[in-house]
Amino acid sequence: MSTKIKDLLQTLADGVEGFTNAAKSVKDPHLKMLFEGFAAERQEMADELTVFADADSNDEKPTVAGTLHRGWINLKGALTSGDDHAILAECERGEDHAVEMFRKAVAESVSAEAASTIDSIATRILAVHNQVKELRDAAKVS
Numbered sequence: 001m002s003t004k005i006k007d008l009l010q011t012l013a014d015g016v017e018g019f020t021n022a023a024k025s026v027k028d029p030h031l032k033m034l035f036e037g038f039a040a041e042r043q044e045m046a047d048e049l050t051v052f053a054d055a056d057s058n059d060e061k062p063t064v065a066g067t068l069h070r071g072w073i074n075l076k077g078a079l080t081s082g083d084d085h086a087i088l089a090e091c092e093r094g095e096d097h098a099v100e101m102f103r104k105a106v107a108e109s110v111s112a113e114a115a116s117t118i119d120s121i122a123t124r125i126l127a128v129h130n131q132v133k134e135l136r137d138a139a140k141v142s
């Protein structure tokens with residue numbers, strides 16, 4: 001598997017786990033459902049990208065940075081008693097990382113088909129990032 005595809009798959013796995021943990025930490029049932037949906041969507045993205053990976057390398061394990069980020073969400077959730085704004089802010093931070101990873105990957109040399117898939121995923125991640133940011137801003141006002 002190319003290192004770039006592996007890194008992207010790990011970023012998506014981080015997103016699955018990050019959104020799953022965020023869903024467990026928030027109080028708002030709407031946010032819980034939304035985060036669960038984002039986690040499922042990240043898994044779908046990983047499935048799309050996996051077709052470009054070597055068959056012998058299915059190790060989509062979360063990265064150390066992603067694990068630390070999820071731990072921070074859990075810690076922040078525990079310290080703030082599940083403060084939805086704080087959790088949204090951390091999710092946005094995780095999305096910043098994902099957007100950056102996929103933007104860089106679009107510029108790298110991969111097959112045209114892989115580049116198209118990466119670009120499509122990058123666009124969807126950016127849309128989720130923007131939605132999380134809007135929710136974070138709205139939660140701060142509340």
